Amino acid sequence: MATLRWHLRDRTLDLGRRPLVMGIVNVTPDSFSDGGRFLDPAAAAAHGLKLAADGADLLDVGGESTRPGAEPVPVDEELRRVVPVVAELARHAAVPISVDTMKPEVARACLEAGAAVVNDVGGFRDPRMVAAAAEHRAGVVVMHMQGDPQTMQLDPRYADVVREVGEFFEERLRALAASGIPTDRVCLDPGIGFGKTMDHNFELLANLGAFARLGRPVCLGVSRKGVIGQVCRRPRGERLAGSLAVACFAAARGEAHVLRVHDVAETRDAAVLLDAIDRRRR
Ligand code: HH2
Helix, strand or coil: CCCCEEEECCEEEECCCCCEEEEEEECCCCCCCCCCCCCCHHHHHHHHHHHHHCCCCEEEEECCCCCCCCCCCCHHHHHHHHHHHHHHHHHHCCCCEEEECCCHHHHHHHHHCCCCEEEECCCCCCHHHHHHHHHCCCEEEEECCCCCCCCCCCCCCCCCHHHHHHHHHHHHHHHHHHCCCCHHHEEEECCCCCCCCHHHHHHHHHCCHHHHCCCCCEEECCCCCHHHHHHHCCCHHHCHHHHHHHHHHHHHCCCCCEEEECCHHHHHHHHHHHHHHHCCCC
16 A cells, blocks of 8 residues: 555554554444443543454544444533543554544534544534644545435435545545645545445445545545444344455555544454455565
């Protein structure tokens, strides 16, 4: 892989070697695969530390489920869920902390508590999100979503999903650079399952190279998602093999650089193995 760096506040991540593993810490009662397991902030922080010990390169803390049809969470409640967890992890985990939120108040409070990345499934279309990330020189994950989580799966439509997601990224990179977020702080994410049919998801997975060509790291979130379940006919608890297959396919082609996953230890093993093979390529 060529040199690829992602700047987050005072750190720089090197994505040129093996794919990085972003461990998911959901502080929610209703996330699609692990809702309710880590709603208590102490349990969530302990889970985050375990994922760091398992080899996560980043931890992504979220307090609002974005599964299709999920109920929006009021800002006070989301703050109450995530800020103590981010603060605890920023103090005790050696890896950068990301906050998965669409709310500027939450992004700002988490950055003040030590987060280094804002992961916005809304794609930083809200100028207040942009301002919060710019002021703190945070790294950002710009995800593509058609519509919003309440309605996104009702009737997703594209003339050409790969072209439209690519155009969205190009527009975002330009707009963010003009608003104080330089391109070297941006990671792109096609948003698998966010306003997409199964066909759209597979079109995107098969053509991730179109986004890697934009010169920025690509984050891929397929862990335990419906896109795995529908093909493999497995319930959520049995999608690890499928999740790894998709992640490895993309990473081995140099088309995914950050793997957002629930199963960190297993994904880390896969990433390290890919690297061991890749280093010997002639
Ligand atoms: N997927 C989910 C949430 N946030 N962020 C990015 N950048 N990319 C993704 O694919 C992505 C994301 C959904 O997964 P999860 O957090 O496990 O579930 P829930 O939203 O139900 O909490």
